[in-house]
Amino acid sequence: MLTERQRMILNAIVDDYISSAEPVGSRSISKRGDVGYSPATIRNEMADLEDLGYLEQPHTSAGRIPSHKGYRYYVDHLVPWNSAESAEVGTIRAFFAEKLNAMEQVNQHAAMILSNMTNYTSILLGPEVFHTSLRHFQLLPLNDTTAVAIIVTSTGQVENRTVNIPPEISVSDMEKVVNMLNSKLVNVPLYKLKSRLYSELGEEMQRHISHYEELMQVLDTALESDQEQRIYLSGATNMLNQPEFKDVDKVKHILDLLEETPTLLKMLSPVAGGTGIQVRIGTENSHEAIANCSLITATYSLDGQALGSIGILGPTRMEYARVMGILGILSRDLTAMLAHWYK
Amino acid sequence: MLTERQRMILNAIVDDYISSAEPVGSRSISKRGDVGYSPATIRNEMADLEDLGYLEQPHTSAGRIPSHKGYRYYVDHLVPWNSAESAEVGTIRAFFAEKLNAMEQVNQHAAMILSNMTNYTSILLGPEVFHTSLRHFQLLPLNDTTAVAIIVTSTGQVENRTVNIPPEISVSDMEKVVNMLNSKLVNVPLYKLKSRLYSELGEEMQRHISHYEELMQVLDTALESDQEQRIYLSGATNMLNQPEFKDVDKVKHILDLLEETPTLLKMLSPVAGGTGIQVRIGTENSHEAIANCSLITATYSLDGQALGSIGILGPTRMEYARVMGILGILSRDLTAMLAHWYK
DNA sequence: GTTAGCACTCGACAGAGATGAGTGCTAATC
DNA sequence: GATTAGCACTCATCTCTGTCGAGTGCTAAC
Numbered sequence: 001m002l003t004e005r006q007r008m009i010l011n012a013i014v015d016d017y018i019s020s021a022e023p024v025g026s027r028s029i030s031k032r033g034d035v036g037y038s039p040a041t042i043r044n045e046m047a048d049l050e051d052l053g054y055l056e057q058p059h060t061s062a063g064r065i066p067s068h069k070g071y072r073y074y075v076d077h078l079v080p081w082n083s084a085e086s087a088e089v090g091t092i093r094a095f096f097a098e099k100l101n102a103m104e105q106v107n108q109h110a111a112m113i114l115s116n117m118t119n120y121t122s123i124l125l126g127p128e129v130f131h132t133s134l135r136h137f138q139l140l141p142l143n144d145t146t147a148v149a150i151i152v153t154s155t156g157q158v159e160n161r162t163v164n165i166p167p168e169i170s171v172s173d174m175e176k177v178v179n180m181l182n183s184k185l186v187n188v189p190l191y192k193l194k195s196r197l198y199s200e201l202g203e204e205m206q207r208h209i210s211h212y213e214e215l216m217q218v219l220d221t222a223l224e225s226d227q228e229q230r231i232y233l234s235g236a237t238n239m240l241n242q243p244e245f246k247d248v249d250k251v252k253h254i255l256d257l258l259e260e261t262p263t264l265l266k267m268l269s270p271v272a273g274g275t276g277i278q279v280r281i282g283t284e285n286s287h288e289a290i291a292n293c294s295l296i297t298a299t300y301s302l303d304g305q306a307l308g309s310i311g312i313l314g315p316t317r318m319e320y321a322r323v324m325g326i327l328g329i330l331s332r333d334l335t336a337m338l339a340h341w342y343k
Numbered sequence: 344m345l346t347e348r349q350r351m352i353l354n355a356i357v358d359d360y361i362s363s364a365e366p367v368g369s370r371s372i373s374k375r376g377d378v379g380y381s382p383a384t385i386r387n388e389m390a391d392l393e394d395l396g397y398l399e400q401p402h403t404s405a406g407r408i409p410s411h412k413g414y415r416y417y418v419d420h421l422v423p424w425n426s427a428e429s430a431e432v433g434t435i436r437a438f439f440a441e442k443l444n445a446m447e448q449v450n451q452h453a454a455m456i457l458s459n460m461t462n463y464t465s466i467l468l469g470p471e472v473f474h475t476s477l478r479h480f481q482l483l484p485l486n487d488t489t490a491v492a493i494i495v496t497s498t499g500q501v502e503n504r505t506v507n508i509p510p511e512i513s514v515s516d517m518e519k520v521v522n523m524l525n526s527k528l529v530n531v532p533l534y535k536l537k538s539r540l541y542s543e544l545g546e547e548m549q550r551h552i553s554h555y556e557e558l559m560q561v562l563d564t565a566l567e568s569d570q571e572q573r574i575y576l577s578g579a580t581n582m583l584n585q586p587e588f589k590d591v592d593k594v595k596h597i598l599d600l601l602e603e604t605p606t607l608l609k610m611l612s613p614v615a616g617g618t619g620i621q622v623r624i625g626t627e628n629s630h631e632a633i634a635n636c637s638l639i640t641a642t643y644s645l646d647g648q649a650l651g652s653i654g655i656l657g658p659t660r661m662e663y664a665r666v667m668g669i670l671g672i673l674s675r676d677l678t679a680m681l682a683h684w685y686k
Numbered sequence: 687g688t689t690a691g692c693a694c695t696c697g698a699c700a701g702a703g704a705t706g707a708g709t710g711c712t713a714a715t716c
Numbered sequence: 717g718a719t720t721a722g723c724a725c726t727c728a729t730c731t732c733t734g735t736c737g738a739g740t741g742c743t744a745a746c
Contacts, residue, residue: 025739038689043740061695061739140479142499146684150493150501156485158493160501237598240591248583248591255580255598341489368708381720386709404708404726689746698736705730715720 002052007078008035009045010054014066014074018317021243023063068282071294071316075279079321088117088326096333106337107232110310114330115235118323120314121258125268126230132157132307133189137181139174139222141165147174149222153190155302155338163222166214173209177219180204193223230308231264242315244292253289258313263287268297268309277324277331282316294318298331302338310334345395350421351378352388353397357409357417361660364586366406411625414637414659418622422664431460431669439676449680450575453653457673458578461666463657464601468611469573470498470650476532480524482517482565484508492565496533498645498681506565509557516552520562523547536566573651574607585658587635596632601656606630611640611652620667620674625659637661641674645681653677 002010012035016024026039026046035042046064049055054070057063066074095113107126114122132153141147142162151159165174180201188196197219206212236258245251257263267285280295290313297311310331312323345353355378359367369382369389378385389407392398397413400406409417438456450469457465475496484490487510494502508517523544531539540562549555579601588594600606610628623638633656640654653674655666 023739027739039739040689040691040741041687044688047741057740059696060741062697063739135485136483138481140495142478146499148495148499148501150495152483152491152493156489156491156505158491158501158503162499234602237595237602240595240598246591248589248594251591252580252583255583259577259580366708370708382708383710383720383722384718387719390710400709402727403710405728406708687746689744691742691744693740693742695738695740697738700733700735702733703731705728707726707728709724709726711723711725713720713722716718 002073006045006049009042010049010066010070010073011078013055013064014070014078017065018319021317023058023065025063068284068316071281075281075320079324089329091117092326092329092333096337110330110334111232111234114310114312114326115238117326118312118314118319119235119238119241120312120318120323121233121235121238123264123268123311123313124232125265125308125310126232133187134185134193136186137178139178141171151223154187161222161224163218165218166211168211169215169218170210173211173215176209177201177205177215181219194220197223231261233258244315244317250292254293257287257289267295268311277327279320279324292316294320296320296323296327298327300331300334300338302335307338349388349392352385353392353409353413353416354421356398356407357413357421360408361662364660366401366408368406411627411659414624414663418624418663422667432672434460435669435672435676439680453673453677454575454577457653457655457669458581460669461655461657461662462578462581462584463655463661463666464576464578464581466607466611466654466656467575468608468651468653469575470500475500476530477528477536479529480521482521484514494566497530504565504567506561508561509554511554512558512561513553516554516558519552520544520548520558524562537563540566574604576601587658587660593635597636600630600632610638611654620670622663622667635659637663639663639666639670641670643674643677643681645678650681
């Protein structure tokens, strides 16, 4: 579709604009060593590229900036793929060499490292409850009416919530049920837990236990998974460093969005069938607030199943090559670490 | 020290400035119904108040704005104390009427409500590990080398972390120790846990258990308390709504500060001897970044011991009366709820 | 097909008035 | 003696204007 020269020029413009944040003129492209044409020639090509929709002009007599379509072409065809610096690889490796125990820590720390390395905002979606299974369940009385339910998953995460215990339920019944649960439902994926609770234990419980329904109610809330806490955000204020967001009003909407956990969850959950590194540019994000942002995501997995995802949010004028390189390495290493850890 | 009229004028200026964010002129004060003097008289008094350090002038021929000293006087002597609106009390009561189970939820939710009600940034410091005691301890093997340590506190919080188990430690030894811990150290305050571990169990363990030191090492990391997660922040972006922070550079430092957990912890931990509602104005905060902010804090408690604190951060030009009223009610209700809950 | 030249466009910037809010001082008034 | 009216003065803000320069599009020459 595009000629070799057009691709070269588009590439040069995107590169220049990414680093300067200013509209790129024909002269500055011509002066770069790698493009051997005069400004006039470049101007002609630029006009063509604008007609094709790859470039935009903020106003007559300004230079050109890439359009969303232009970024898309750049990401799909022009990104130089060998661009994770060895220094960066070093940082990532060093991070994994550290002795980090809990998954909690890994996530928080990884998010921080990412945002520091890239100077963008990093969003990390922790291992999803969906794909982990039950390892241990416990109900610990706190006082007459409440107890703490503790769920330990196969990946070593611990969830807990407080539940109300109706007075008519006896302690021994509760113990019985917890024991049943632990013997029959261990290794069942969390998301199947509730249905299996009814199908496997229902009958037996009804036989042996009084106040079956109240107890079932308790277990039901105890096993309710809260996905809310699984998001790790870091470097939100890096947005403020970008010249395109010097205006408080613009950045406000973005930061507001970042405080909305459910929205983030939706944004980061991997697109059906999508795998590897995904780039969503500008309006492709279908969120008004980040129409001028790009979101680059990668997933990490265990046993071939996507466990969580990593995202970097920045302006559309983003260092795609670098960020994609970093994300690629990090997601690969995370996957490797998980495999090594939980086998 | 100040005459009645000066106090009245100072009060009027602070009130006006709080709602308008613009330097207040003598004329606008005079036009208010409650001050029956001409602009000229007011000007004279304003000049005096400036000499005394209660007011400042951004530049000649601008109106006056309150100095930190002025705000301090306002907060200490002039704040009208009956100023939590009934609608606001209603919101708070409604919040507590909701059935919230885990402390986690209460905190997160409370922080949100606060920031929504006040339009400032709210910071909530959850129950401090310091003043809660051990209810239950458990060590749950995940695989050959790792286990999850679970600590349940008297307030029903659950902490967990993953620890490495050296291969030479036998499962039975581990069980023995956990049982000892549960029988001897229950109800010991968390912060004393480590020292009591050595003093009360040390000897017995050394007698009955092989690889005493390795095991001790494991327990040591297992009982390490992580205070990091106890901070709940909400409405950080409300800062961006304030006209004084229209400049991105200024607000950047504040938002950066809000991302630094340890700093927040220090800022919110109650000053020695201080009780009730505290107001720290501008530079009293001893943090460069928030020299133009005020922090209003209140503590909530259980059994007379401060458990955590609530803070509202806003510009020095803050609705002190309203925020102090709201915080007062919320901290009282929180205290009441805790007492009711854990008794 | 490429490039040099040139007129043209338009944002950014700086300086000049004009405007008006607000002060400080002085003298008149209560 | 306290209060107020009057007035000159200050200074930030706004608007208008002209200049500058980066960059374009077009045409003609190479």
